[in-house]
Amino acid sequence: MTExxxxxxxxxxxxxxxxxxxxxxxxxxxxxxxxxxxWIATAVVLVLAAQFVHGLATNPFYQWDRFGYWFLxxxxxxxxxxxxxxxxxxxxxxxxGGILLALARLSKSPVLRAVSWTYVWALRSIxxxxxxxxxxxxxxxxxxxxxxVPFGPAFFSFDESRLATxxxxxxxxxxxxxxxxAAEVVRGGILSVDQGQHEAAxxxxxPKGYQFRKIVFPQALRSITPNYVNQLIGLIKSTSxxxxxxxxxxxxxxxxxxxxxxxxxxxxxxxATVWYLILTxxxxxxxxxxxxxxxxxxxxxxxxxxxxxxxxxxxxLRARIRRETxx
Amino acid sequence: xxxxxxxxxxxxxxxxxxxxxxxxxxxxxxxxxxxGEVTVILGPSGSGKSTLLRVINHLEKPEIGYVSVNDELIxxxxxxxxxxxxxxxxxxxxxxxxxxxxxxxxxxPHLTVLDNVAAAPVATxxxxxxxxxxxxxxxxxxxxxxxxxxxYPRQLSGGQQQRVAIAxxxxxxxxVILFDEPTSALDPELVGEVLAVIKDLATxxxxxxxxxxxxxxxxxxxxxxxxxDGGRIVEQGPPSEVLDRPRHERTRDFLSKVL
Numbered sequence: 001m002t003e004x005x006x007x008x009x010x011x012x013x014x015x016x017x018x019x020x021x022x023x024x025x026x027x028x029x030x031x032x033x034x035x036x037x038x039w040i041a042t043a044v045v046l047v048l049a050a051q052f053v054h055g056l057a058t059n060p061f062y063q064w065d066r067f068g069y070w071f072l073x074x075x076x077x078x079x080x081x082x083x084x085x086x087x088x089x090x091x092x093x094x095x096x097g098g099i100l101l102a103l104a105r106l107s108k109s110p111v112l113r114a115v116s117w118t119y120v121w122a123l124r125s126i127x128x129x130x131x132x133x134x135x136x137x138x139x140x141x142x143x144x145x146x147x148x149v150p151f152g153p154a155f156f157s158f159d160e161s162r163l164a165t166x167x168x169x170x171x172x173x174x175x176x177x178x179x180x181x182a183a184e185v186v187r188g189g190i191l192s193v194d195q196g197q198h199e200a201a202x203x204x205x206x207p208k209g210y211q212f213r214k215i216v217f218p219q220a221l222r223s224i225t226p227n228y229v230n231q232l233i234g235l236i237k238s239t240s241x242x243x244x245x246x247x248x249x250x251x252x253x254x255x256x257x258x259x260x261x262x263x264x265x266x267x268x269x270x271x272a273t274v275w276y277l278i279l280t281x282x283x284x285x286x287x288x289x290x291x292x293x294x295x296x297x298x299x300x301x302x303x304x305x306x307x308x309x310x311x312x313x314x315x316x317l318r319a320r321i322r323r324e325t326x327x
Numbered sequence: 328x329x330x331x332x333x334x335x336x337x338x339x340x341x342x343x344x345x346x347x348x349x350x351x352x353x354x355x356x357x358x359x360x361x362x363g364e365v366t367v368i369l370g371p372s373g374s375g376k377s378t379l380l381r382v383i384n385h386l387e388k389p390e391i392g393y394v395s396v397n398d399e400l401i402x403x404x405x406x407x408x409x410x411x412x413x414x415x416x417x418x419x420x421x422x423x424x425x426x427x428x429x430x431x432x433x434x435x436p437h438l439t440v441l442d443n444v445a446a447a448p449v450a451t452x453x454x455x456x457x458x459x460x461x462x463x464x465x466x467x468x469x470x471x472x473x474x475x476x477x478x479y480p481r482q483l484s485g486g487q488q489q490r491v492a493i494a495x496x497x498x499x500x501x502x503v504i505l506f507d508e509p510t511s512a513l514d515p516e517l518v519g520e521v522l523a524v525i526k527d528l529a530t531x532x533x534x535x536x537x538x539x540x541x542x543x544x545x546x547x548x549x550x551x552x553x554x555x556d557g558g559r560i561v562e563q564g565p566p567s568e569v570l571d572r573p574r575h576e577r578t579r580d581f582l583s584k585v586l
Binding site: 194196197199200201202203204205206207208210214215218219294296297298299300 | 384386415416419420421422423424427429431433434435436437438439446447450451479480481482495496499
């Protein structure tokens with residue numbers, strides 16, 4: 001702890017640096033450290049960003065007038081509707097399937113565990129496009145689908161080509177794929193709930209279904225939500241593959257319009273891009289509020305909404321200005 | 328001393344053996360608790376006292392032996408001269424008659440204090456929602472938390488959380504309440520408020536079985552102290568005997584370390 005001689009500079013010994021009568025040190029604000037590097041980096045990024053936006057706006061290659069023409073065309077909106085429909089159905093069915101698969105995987109029965117594991121393994125290994133094309137050609141492989149005793153008499157049978165519209169094929173394909181990923185997301189969420197919660201719930205004698213629905217699952221949702229939304233955004237983009245089972249979704253519409261109007265391919269792709277951006281933004285907003293809802297009790301106070309954050313930073317700014325002018 | 332069968336019995340542990348793999352945790356435990364009696368279980372860590380408590384409400388299954396609460400076998404039923412495992416649903420119903428208070432409280436963090444207490448009577452169909460909430464308010468008043476009903480557990484201190492956990496256990500009007508080291512996770516200055524609530528229960532005639540390290544508290548409220556070591560009951564009796572004039576070397580040894 002001994003210091004080399006001369007190294008220690010006593011604060012009180014330092015001579016005042018200016019001629020102004022010096023205030024006592026303790027009464028003054030500490031001067032913030034200047035950070036020139038940060039300012040330079042900010043300036044460089046701003047210039048690059050401005051260049052990018054300028055290019056986007058002025059480059060004739062993008063044909064923004066054609067973009068305006070196509071953006072709200074009924075054919076494009078019809079495609080968007082198909083995309084939304086397929087995504088919504090697959091998201092719901094995929095999540096339900098995922099919950100069942102996760103429960104099977106966590107069950108005490110080795111058969112259920114193995115079936116669930118195998119399903120997830122298989123569906124995660126096969127590319128989605130292969131699954132979709134397989135289902136598309138399914139009606140050629142199996143002419144009728146029947147419900148009944150295995151290898152025995154059938155109770156109902158369906159003429160498959162009538163049952164399986166392109167929409168149904170797309171939803172089934174995406175749901176099967178989605179369920180495999182959702183299963184792991186849900187399983188991870190359930191495992192993240194403290195063992196003490198299971199014990200407390202069963203020590204109170206809460207019925208099994210109630211334990212899952214009211215105690216374990218709501219707590220699991222806190223970690224399921226961000227992961228599942230991630231999954232969901234992937235799903236929204238994967239819907240563009242349904243074009244290959246001759247369903248005209250947003251991407252399919254843009255693609256076929258582009259074939260008819262080859263000059264408009266770029267603005268059409270921009271139309272699709274902007275719509276996908278809008279969809280994922282909407283999902284992100286919903287995610288924020290769902291997460292906030294399930295954070296109840298997990299943190300001492302809820303995370304602020306963007307509006308609350310804005311208000312808080314304005315108040316902070318006002319207080320700071322008052323402070324600076326006072327000194 | 329043998330127990331005569333004339334006096335009523337609230338809780339009986341009969342010849343319980345329990346292994347975790349090759350490790351023997353409980354090695355033939357017999358224990359009888361009378362209605363309204365306060366039993367304190369002492370013992371070094373790893374002696375099997377928490378396991379014994381968890382066997383009583385069947386959170387752990389005994390390999391050999393059985394437990395009965397108010398003359399009802401727990402987790403099993405008798406078929407001829409064999410014991411058969413009960414369905415999960417039946418075991419859950421039995422557990423709702425046995426209160427359990429955990430060392431780490433294990434409150435449900437996503438529910439308010441009021442809902443933590445009111446959940447079980449509603450879920451088990453014993454009370455309607457409004458009635459359960461009235462009962463919850465009454466019980467929270469009893470543990471001194473009438474003004475915190477709307478808070479979430481993580482907004483409370485450890486002592487307050489444990490008092491909510493006790494109110495939650497009381498909400499099912501259990502015949503027996505088991506406490507697994509209820510003050511071990513608390514800061515020293517918060518221990519007193521929890522012990523005061525338990526003492527209030529003890530004097531009101533509830534049957535309690537308490538695993539604890541608070542020797543002073545044991546002396547104050549226990550009708551009987553049970554000392555466990557190596558999965559066996561080494562000795563038991565009133566606190567004046569077991570704590571002040573222990574007969575066994577191991578009991579003396581343990582008490583000299585913790586006192």
